Amino acid sequence: MHDKFLTYFDETARQGSIRKAAAVLNMSSSSLNRKIISTENRLGVRFFDRHADGVELTAAGAVVLEHCRNTLMDYQRILGAVSDIRDMRTGHVDIATLDSVALTILPDALKQFNADYPEITYTIQTAQPDEVMQMVADGDADIGLSFSNDLHPSVRSQAEKSTPIGAIMEPGHPLAERDVIEPHDLGNYQMIRSYDAFAHRSIVNDVMTELGLSLPTQIFTNSLPLAKSMITGSNSVGLYSKIGFLREIETNSLRYLPVNSPILKELRIGVLISSRSSLPPVQHGLSRRLAKALRGLRLDS
Amino acid sequence: MHDKFLTYFDETARQGSIRKAAAVLNMSSSSLNRKIISTENRLGVRFFDRHADGVELTAAGAVVLEHCRNTLMDYQRILGAVSDIRDMRTGHVDIATLDSVALTILPDALKQFNADYPEITYTIQTAQPDEVMQMVADGDADIGLSFSNDLHPSVRSQAEKSTPIGAIMEPGHPLAERDVIEPHDLGNYQMIRSYDAFAHRSIVNDVMTELGLSLPTQIFTNSLPLAKSMITGSNSVGLYSKIGFLREIETNSLRYLPVNSPILKELRIGVLISSRSSLPPVQHGLSRRLAKALRGLRLDS
DNA sequence: TCCTGTGCTGCAAATACTGCATCGCTATCG
DNA sequence: CGATAGCGATGCAGTATTTGCAGCACAGGA
Numbered sequence: 114m115h116d117k118f119l120t121y122f123d124e125t126a127r128q129g130s131i132r133k134a135a136a137v138l139n140m141s142s143s144s145l146n147r148k149i150i151s152t153e154n155r156l157g158v159r160f161f162d163r164h165a166d167g168v169e170l171t172a173a174g175a176v177v178l179e180h181c182r183n184t185l186m187d188y189q190r191i192l193g194a195v196s197d198i199r200d201m202r203t204g205h206v207d208i209a210t211l212d213s214v215a216l217t218i219l220p221d222a223l224k225q226f227n228a229d230y231p232e233i234t235y236t237i238q239t240a241q242p243d244e245v246m247q248m249v250a251d252g253d254a255d256i257g258l259s260f261s262n263d264l265h266p267s268v269r270s271q272a273e274k275s276t277p278i279g280a281i282m283e284p285g286h287p288l289a290e291r292d293v294i295e296p297h298d299l300g301n302y303q304m305i306r307s308y309d310a311f312a313h314r315s316i317v318n319d320v321m322t323e324l325g326l327s328l329p330t331q332i333f334t335n336s337l338p339l340a341k342s343m344i345t346g347s348n349s350v351g352l353y354s355k356i357g358f359l360r361e362i363e364t365n366s367l368r369y370l371p372v373n374s375p376i377l378k379e380l381r382i383g384v385l386i387s388s389r390s391s392l393p394p395v396q397h398g399l400s401r402r403l404a405k406a407l408r409g410l411r412l413d414s
Numbered sequence: 415m416h417d418k419f420l421t422y423f424d425e426t427a428r429q430g431s432i433r434k435a436a437a438v439l440n441m442s443s444s445s446l447n448r449k450i451i452s453t454e455n456r457l458g459v460r461f462f463d464r465h466a467d468g469v470e471l472t473a474a475g476a477v478v479l480e481h482c483r484n485t486l487m488d489y490q491r492i493l494g495a496v497s498d499i500r501d502m503r504t505g506h507v508d509i510a511t512l513d514s515v516a517l518t519i520l521p522d523a524l525k526q527f528n529a530d531y532p533e534i535t536y537t538i539q540t541a542q543p544d545e546v547m548q549m550v551a552d553g554d555a556d557i558g559l560s561f562s563n564d565l566h567p568s569v570r571s572q573a574e575k576s577t578p579i580g581a582i583m584e585p586g587h588p589l590a591e592r593d594v595i596e597p598h599d600l601g602n603y604q605m606i607r608s609y610d611a612f613a614h615r616s617i618v619n620d621v622m623t624e625l626g627l628s629l630p631t632q633i634f635t636n637s638l639p640l641a642k643s644m645i646t647g648s649n650s651v652g653l654y655s656k657i658g659f660l661r662e663i664e665t666n667s668l669r670y671l672p673v674n675s676p677i678l679k680e681l682r683i684g685v686l687i688s689s690r691s692s693l694p695p696v697q698h699g700l701s702r703r704l705a706k707a708l709r710g711l712r713l714d715s
Numbered sequence: 716t717c718c719t720g721t722g723c724t725g726c727a728a729a730t731a732c733t734g735c736a737t738c739g740c741t742a743t744c745g
Numbered sequence: 746c747g748a749t750a751g752c753g754a755t756g757c758a759g760t761a762t763t764t765g766c767a768g769c770a771c772a773g774g775a
Binding site: 443465 | 751752753754755
C-alpha cells in the first residue's frame with residue numbers, strides 16, 4: 114500500500130549510511146541510492162549531505178523524514194484497526210427487530226455474542242414488520258428480525274422459523290382448554306392485535322376477509338407489554354405469534370392455542386440481511402448466531 | 415515518494431466506481447482494479463462491496479480511506495515546507511561571530527537579507543575566535559565570522575578581508591598624531607585587549623614574546639563596548655582590529671593607528687563555513703551576502 | 716602513502732505493471 | 746420476460762521499471 118521508499122528513507126536516516134541501511138534492508142546499496150536520488154530530484158531538494166563516512170540529513174530531509182515516520186506510524190495504527198475489524202474485535206451492528214423478538218431471543222443471543230466479542234457495539238431498533246424489511250433493504254440496518262413471508266427483492270432470509278399466529282389468552286378463558294381454535298370462534302371475544310394490522314397488508318386481515326369474518330378488535334397496539342397486561346385479567350384474546358409470550362406460556366400465566374388457518378400457520382420469522390452486499394465479518398457472525406438461536410427455539414411445545 | 419495507490423484509492427472511493435475512477439485517472443480499469451484487489455488481499459480485508467452499479471466502501475475501507483487522505487494531505491503540507499526551504503522562504507541560520515563583527519557588518523547584512531527573505535530566523539552567538547572556529551567545525555554554527563588565519567581542518571573561509579590589529583586611542587593621546595606605531599611604543603601605556611589573549615594562542619602575545627616585549631595590560635575584556643568606554647577619557651590604548659571601531663573612527667571620537675608588525679598586519683577576518691557539508695540554500699545565500707559585505711568594507715581609509 | 720569505506724553509475728536480467736479483450740453477473744428498460 | 750448496458754474480475758502478451766553485480770571516483774585514517 115505504501116511505497117517502500119518510506120521505510121528505506123527512514124532506515125537510511127537511522128543508519129546514517131546508504132550501504133548500511135541497504136544491508137539492514139536486504140537490498141543492494143545501488144538500488145537504495147537510486148531510490149533516494151530519484152525522489153530528491155522529484156522534489157528538487159537533497160535529503161542528505163554526502164560525506165566520505167556516510168550521509169547526513171539536510172533541513173529538507175528532516176522535514177521529509179518526519180513525514181515518512183508519521184505516515185508509517187499512522188499506517189501501523191490503521192493496520193491494527195483493520196485487523197480488529199477483520200478479527201471481529203471491534204465493530205458496530207445495526208439491528209432492526211420486532212419487539213417480540215427483541216424481548217426473547219435477542220437478549221440471550223447478544224449476551225453470548227458479547228462474551229466472545231466484548232468490544233462490539235449495537236444499535237437495536239424495534240419496528241413493525243414492513244419497516245424492519247425496509248430498513249434492511251435500505252442498508253439502515255445490517256440485520257433484521259422480522260417475518261420473512263414476503264421478502265423485499267433486495268433482502269434475503271438467512272434462517273427461518275415457523276411461528277404461526279395463534280390465540281393468546283388467560284388459562285381461565287372459555288377457549289383455553291381447546292386443542293385448536295377455529296377462526297369463527299374468535300368473533301365472540303374482544304381481540305388485541307398488533308399495530309401493523311393497519312398496514313396495507315396484514316396476514317390476519319387477509320385470513321379474515323377470506324373467511325368472510327370480521328374481528329371485533331378492541332385494541333391495536335405496537336406495545337407487546339401493553340398487550341400482555343390487557344389480556345391478563347380479561348376475556349380478551351390476543352392474536353400473536355408465540356414468540357413474544359414464551360415466558361408467560363412457560364409459567365402458565367398465559368396460554369397459546371393454534372388457530373386452524375393454513376395462512377396463519379404459514380407465518381415464519383427470519384434473520385433478514387441485505388442481498389445486495391455481503392455482510393462484514395462482525396455482522397455476519399452475529400447473524401449466524403441469531404440464526405442458530407432462532408433454529409434452537411422450541412415453538413412447538 | 416508515495417505509492418500511487420493512495421490517489422487511486424481516494425479517487426475510487428470518490429467516484430464509487432472503479433471504471434469511472436480509472437477514466438479520471440487516465441488508466442485502464444483492469445489495472446486499477448488489480449491494484450485494489452492486491453492491497454485488499456495483503457491486508458486480508460475488502461475495502462469495497464461490489465455491486466452491479468459500482469463499489470461501496472466497507473468499514474475497513476473507510477478506515478483505510480481516511481488514512482490515505484490524511485497521508486496525502488500531510489504530503490501536500492510537506493511539499494510546501496520543502497519548497498519553502500528550496501526557495502529560501504523559510505529556514506534558520508546559526509551564526510557564530512566575534513562581537514566586533516556582530517556590531518558592524520552583521521546588522522546591515524541581516525537587514526538586507528531579511529528584506530529579501532523575511533521568514534528566516536537567526537541565532538547569533540558571539541564568541542571568541544577559536545570558539546567560533548570550533549562551532550563551525552562541529553556544525554553548531556552554519557556560518558562563522560572570525561579570524562581566518564589558521565583554519566580548522568574541516569572549516570573553510572568563503573571570503574576574507576585583511577583587518578590588521580592596531581592601536582585604538584583617543585584623538586588627544588600622545589601617540590595619536592603618529593602615522594604608524596612601533597611595538598615598543600606600546601609599553602609606555604596601559605593596554606586594553608581582547609579576552610582571548612588568555613587563550614593558548616594569541617597573535618598579540620606571539621608578537622610581543624617574539625620581540626621580547628611585555629605589555630602592561632590593564633584590562634582583558636570580551637566586551638567591546640566596555641573596551642570603548644575604557645579607552646575614552648583615558649590614556650589607555652586598545653589593541654584591536656579596526657572593524658569594531660568603524661563608527662567611532664568615522665566620527666573622530668577614536669583613532670586607529672597601524673602597528674608596525676608583519677604578523678599583526680597579516681590578520682584576516684573571514685566568513686567561515688564547514689568544509690564537510692555543502693551549505694543549504696538559505697545558509698549559502700546568507701554567507702554569500704556576508705562575504706559581499708565583508709569585501710565591501712573599507713578598512714584602509 | 717596505501718587502504719578502507721563511502722556514494723554513484725552502466726548494463727543485463729528479473730520483475731512488475733499496463734492495457735486489450737473477454738467473462739460472468741446484475742439492474743434496468745422496452 | 747428477454748435484451749441490453751454497465752459493472753468488476755481475469756488471462757495474456759508486450760512494455761516499463763526495478764534490481765543487483767561490477768566497477769568508478771573520492772575522502773578520511775592508519
